[in-house]
Amino acid sequence: MKLSIALANLKPGTGKTTTSVLLAYALHRRGLDVALADCDPAGSALAWSDAVEGFPFGVYGLAVKDAGKRLAGIAGPDTIVVADLPQAEDHGAIVRSVLRRVDEITIPVAPTTIEVERTSGMGDILDEVAEVRAEKARVAVLLNRVVGGARSGSDVRDAFTELGYDVLQSQIPRREVYALAFGVEPQIRPGDPFDLLAETYLTRAGLL
Numbered sequence: 663m664k665l666s667i668a669l670a671n672l673k674p675g676t677g678k679t680t681t682s683v684l685l686a687y688a689l690h691r692r693g694l695d696v697a698l699a700d701c702d703p704a705g706s707a708l709a710w711s712d713a714v715e716g717f718p719f720g721v722y723g724l725a726v727k728d729a730g731k732r733l734a735g736i737a738g739p740d741t742i743v744v745a746d747l748p749q750a751e752d753h754g755a756i757v758r759s760v761l762r763r764v765d766e767i768t769i770p771v772a773p774t775t776i777e778v779e780r781t782s783g784m785g786d787i788l789d790e791v792a793e794v795r796a797e798k799a800r801v802a803v804l805l806n807r808v809v810g811g812a813r814s815g816s817d818v819r820d821a822f823t824e825l826g827y828d829v830l831q832s833q834i835p836r837r838e839v840y841a842l843a844f845g846v847e848p849q850i851r852p853g854d855p856f857d858l859l860a861e862t863y864l865t866r867a868g869l870l
Contacts, residue, residue: 663737682746730759773818
């Protein structure tokens with residue numbers, strides 16, 4: 663595969679599925695070969711695909727403990743794989759399996775104090791995974807549901823930076839269209855936050 667990206671967090675409800683699906687659409691809109699791996703036993707990405715009579719790219723159910731090993735089986739040499747992971751607190755084996763294999767590990771978090779505190783648990787998992795990886799992953803925080811004009815976004819960005827995290831310059835604003843996105847055919851346009859996020863990943867991978 664050309665590039666693999668995993669969205670991971672300790673807790674549920676952090677926007678992993680919405681981010682994974684809309685990012686996959688943004689990459690597909692750019693003419694790239696995309697595969698979406700739904701590694702969550704809840705199967706939300708698969709259900710979303712069913713609700714819109716299929717995404718325009720492959721969606722694969724990989725809610726298994728060796729999900730990481732199976733990623734290569736859904737991808738060709740030019741495929742970008744986006745992996746939607748379950749919450750690590752309940753499905754640690756699946757999450758660790760994928761994090762051992764992907765190029766990009768992204769932690770989506772809302773700009774709140776409690777989200778910063780919760781991320782300490784993800785740090786422990788990342789340290790554990792790093793010890794068994796053949797190569798170092800690119801790890802970053804993605805600020806999600808950011809309120810425009812509020813200080814919370816910049817304050818949390820500074821907090822994560824002080825903790826030693828790489829915080830992506832691209833961030834996802836809090837918009838009703840994203841909150842209500844499930845079950846609707848996504849429309850990603852040039853310059854949309856998810857288009858810019860796709861560009862960020864391609865740049866980080868040296869593909870732009």
